[in-house]
Amino acid sequence: MALELRQSLKLSQQLVLTPQLQQAIKLLQLSHLDLVSAIQTELVENPTLEEIPGTEAREVSNGEMELARESRALQAEDAERHNGVQQTDQDWLKIIEAQNQRGSSQAGSKGTIYDDLPPIEASLSSSDTLAEHLTWQLNMLHCTDSEMIGCKIIISNLDHRGYLKLSLEEVAETGGIEIFDAESAQLVVQSLDPTGCGATSLVDCLLFQVKAKYPEDPYFPLIIEDHIGDLERRNYQGISKALQIDVEDVIEYHKMIRGLEPSPGRGYSDSEPQYITPDVRVIKVGDEWKILQNQDGLPKLRVSGYYKSILEGSGSKEDRAYIKEKLEAADFLIKSIYKRQSTIHKVVRCILDRQSDFFDGGVEDLRPMVLRDVAEEIGVHESTVSRVTSNKYLECPHGILELKFFFSSGIQQGDGVDVSAVSIKSKIKQLIASENPKKPLSDQAIVGLLDEEGVRCARRTVAKYREALGILPSSKRKQLF
Helix, strand or coil: CCCCCCCCCCCCCCCCCCHHHHHHHHHHCCCHHHHHHHHHHHHHHCCCEEECCCCCCCCCCHHHHHHHHHHHHHHHHHHHHHHCCCCCHHHHHHHHHHHHHHHHHHHHCCCCCCCCCCCHHHHCCCCCCHHHHHHHHHCCCCCCHHHHHHHHHHHCCECCCCCECCCHHHHHHHHCCCHHHHHHHHHHHHHCCCCCCCCCCHHHHHHHHHHHHCCCCCHHHHHHHHCHHHHHCCCHHHHHHHHCCCHHHHHHHHHHHHCCCCCCCHHHCCCCCCCCCCCEEEEEECCEEEEEECCCCCCCEEECHHHHHHHHCCCCHHHHHHHHHHHHHHHHHHHHHHHHHHHHHHHHHHHHHHCHHHHHCCHHHCCCECHHHHHHHHCCCHHHHHHHHCCCEEEECCEEEEHHHHCECEEECCCCCEEEHHHHHHHHHHHHHCCECCECCCHHHHHHHHHHCCCCCCHHHHHHHHHHCCCCCHHHHCCCC
16 A cells, blocks of 8 residues: 555644633732732833732723722721721821921931941841751861761751761762761761751661760660660550560650650751731621732733834834734733632632631531532632632631632531531541540540531541541550650
8 A cells, every 4th residue: 555645624623722811821820929920020021011009900890899899998997996087188288297397307417326236137147057057066076087078968968857868878978988987977966966966767866865865774775776666556565575674664764755856957947938928818897708809019000001102103013013912911911810800709709608607617617618619600610710729828717728728528417418528627636636645535436426416427537537637546646644
């Protein structure tokens, strides 16, 4: 059969995401801080986009107008509540005049005793990292050159717990030193404050600490090296039989071991704190819940009238094409931002209506809800709801919560009413928090207590939720001291 080339026509349908649609989808799933950053970038890159404080680029929808009216009304109520009376224009004029007089009098003065002090930026300080803290101590010790090389390599390869990520063979190879110099360097680092840094495992870390604290005790090293698993399982009888000591002594050893630091480097973590800026606030005014979207840092945008006039006037073909492209991009960005805010408002309104019991009561009143429920109610696709709830946070009287927190599966009860998995986890957490530590609740006992509260679930479900909460089983929660 001979191969040949042919031309043919074929009709097919396929989904094509235009650059504008991709931008709209990207804006929808951005958090508040990321949105502010994206807008600032567009303001720099697109000359036809303008920031006009206090103005809006287009007429807003009815929902947005209602939101703006609610925001202004709440601000007015807050002002009346804090000030008692509203200030008139004449009051503001007096304040401005007083400030001007104060400024002129200060300008003519000779200054204050604080004028010669350095700026506050020069007085700011930050805590040392673990590596800096250990290096400072190392510089005050007398070590051989090979040991000093090994110590610096070990210190620079510690993780956030203070454990050494390399083997001693790798330390020796990296520094070009002998293996016994690397071992000596490890002992030097472990002896620094905090004690135990430079260990390669939990057993190694605890073992060095007990040898430094209790050098004469013969049982501590044996318990940590050979019976750390028995301590975890509270198998005091097994340790007592193996070491030929009393159970009471084993319990006392366990108590002292719990006083050691398994992660000596955690007090010197150099990780930056992650701050959360809520995208939406939900507050109660009277008997009604109000939704306020966070507008902090979001500039008011509009399309530049100057570039519109250039497009309408004379100019080269290339200039007109460039300006037209940028004007369309600016207009689409503004519409996408307002569409994003409107969609978030609709989703939060739906959540507020469906989870009103939670906002009034708490976590135990959370109802089961999935993305499809919200998508069908507001008339969008489930993927849109998923993007809206990603990286978005809501501030309410119960704290700052991710929007995905309100979506959870449920367990059907005998009366046909579903109970949220989050609600059941909260009940399990409360039961375990109030248990007797010497007689902790088993999973089956928790099932019985939940049943008394009208929540029916299997023991396997309780075990799964307990593990999801990071709670140990009853055998490992039991405390004898």
